[in-house]
Amino acid sequence: MMMRMVPIRAIGLLVGAILFAGGASAQDRTAVERQFQSWLQSDIWPAARAKGVSRQAFESAFRGVSLNWKLPDLVPPGSRRQTPKKQRQAEFGSPGKYFNRGSVDGATAVGRQMAKTHARTLAAVERTTGVPGRIILAIWGRESGYGRVAIPHNVFEVLGTKGFMATRADYFRRELIAALQIAEAGHAPEAAMKSSWAGALGQPQFMPTNFLNHAADGDGDGRADIWRSEADTIASIGNYLRHFGWVPGRDWGYEIALPANVSCTLEGPDRGRPLADWEAMGIARVSGKPFPDVERRGEMFLMLPAGRNGPAFLVTPNFYVIKDYNESDLYALFVGHVGDRIQYGVGDFAAGWGAVGGLYRSDIAVMQRALEREGKDVGGADGLPGFKTRREIGSWQERNGERATCFPTKAMMGRLR
Structure with a gap:
């Protein structure tokens, strides 16, 4: 699904079916x-x-x-x-669970098949929208298993x-x-x-509403049929991402090694810097390859989905365009990662996911409200550790003389409330 402001994961996520009036007669x-x-x-x-x-x-x-x-x-x-x-969704459980072996490998394997089957359509949509076919495929796979999930x-x-x-x-x-x-x-x-x-x-x-505004005809029959036409599905996803600002030529992001002296509180789409500034801090790609020259012409952003308890990334504005499809850092990261696996055959992230998570959403909301009482902007006390919550937790840790990890843990629960 695609919903610009709210995650709609029906495929691949565990959704807590909460009935507020469960005891109603x-x-x-x-x-x-x-x-x-x-x-x-x-x-x-x-x-x-x-x-x-x-x-x-x-x-x-x-x-x-x-x-x-x-x-x-x-x-x-x-x-x-x-x-x-x-509730145990990935956004407030262990982030690493979002990248379980079955989901990643399944989306990659079928995506490679679809890349061959729909090569001409994908190429045409990329020429029209600037959106790489691998990104379209990864979204399609995540949303409906390439149309195979009921x-x-x-x-x-x-x-x-x-x-x-x-x-x-x-x-x-x-x-x-x-x-x-x-x-x-x-x-x-x-x-x-x-x-x-x-x-x-x-x-x-x-x-x-997004169908009415962004569905596109990819097979030339004069209709936009996202139910039965794979070509229309591909064209519609590309059209949506173009509308929300996909920058042709730029990638979505790169896994990096984050030096210990670089604060995790620098994360966020509102704290972008030129690539040269990040490199001056000692940040480099984990692959050892240089960043492409095209990335030097715009801002890049630090993204730490698990704080210092997992992989670190420098992402481009295109990462946040993917988030317009589903408002979740983990969703956008999954899409970018699976797209890279489909096209380039890359392996798992170099850094592993730490043993964090296991918190109730309500536990995180308690921490968020405590930070709000201090006048901090955590993006709302919704129980989801988004980038604003992550970096404010990191700042709280620094104020208390601790090493900033920028992710909520059980050990904080009794102190940050």
């Missing part, structure tokens, strides 16, 4: 269901009609649809949002439920209207309107 749920059906008629139908959706398409979309209480991040009417505890959910059930009572209901309401527009236009057969748990569609896992 059947009677309570029946009352909420009535409210949902009323909302569809009084709110969604007028909004859909204003976008050209017919009554027939609307009724067909919602025939037999009811609330899906198993979806994550639900806040039923009258309840208060709670902080889920038992997408399980009814998109109208998912977006209806989340538009009615999710933590970001307004966002999902807009996506629901867009899904109805897709159905009205006949872009996909009704049976193909399946989605991830967050409402993402088709082989590239586009959210409905």
Whole structure:
């Protein structure tokens, strides 16, 4: 899936299906269901009609649809949002688990086959968009296993439920209207309107608004079919990345050796420097090869997905374009790494992943709130150790006379709260 501001991993990630109203009685749920059906008629139908959706398409979309209480991040009417505890996604578990052998090797092996099968389409899309075929392939593989993984959910059930009572209901309401527009236009057969748990569609896992804005015709038949056409899937991913600023000619990033005297708090897309500045600090590629000359004409950014407990990278603006597809450092790193394996046959990262992770999301949120009380910007107390959280943890460690590692650990829990 592809959702610009939120990760939508239905493929390859463990999603904690948290039910905030898990103890609600059947009677309570029946009352909420009535409210949902009323909302569809009084709110969604007028909004859909204003976008050209017919009554027939609307009724067909919602025939037999009811609330899906198993979806994550639900806040039923009258309840208060709670902080889920038992979640184990890679963003707050061990980062190394995201790069498990099966996922990396599977995406690479099938990606190489797809590179041969679709060589002409990939080359044409790269000429048009500037996006390397290996990056498109890696995204396709991560999102839907190159179209081989079944997408399980009814998109109208998912977006209806989340538009009615999710933590970001307004966002999902807009996506629901867009899904109805897709159905009205006949872009996909009704049976193909399946989605991830967050409402993402088709082989590239586009959210409905992104389909309307970025889907492309790659096979020349006048349609953009991300469900059945592999060429259209390739063209659509390339078109999306071009729209969000892919810089032709530049790579996504390079694994580096980070000297001990270079602070991990220098990480982040807002702390870019010319390559020469990083090299002056002693930073070099782990491969021993020089950085390409093209990278000297723009900024590069330090990226430490596990702080000093894992591989280190200098990345280009293209890394953050990949993040526009899915807002996760690990996702973008997986895509870049698998793309390199597909095309260049590279091996694993030179540095291993340290024994970190195992924290609940709520544990990290406690640390984030403690840092916020000190006036620090951690990017929000969401329980996810993004770059702002990582570097503020590093700064906290430095203020307390410790070696900065820039990653939350269990040992910090009793002290940073």
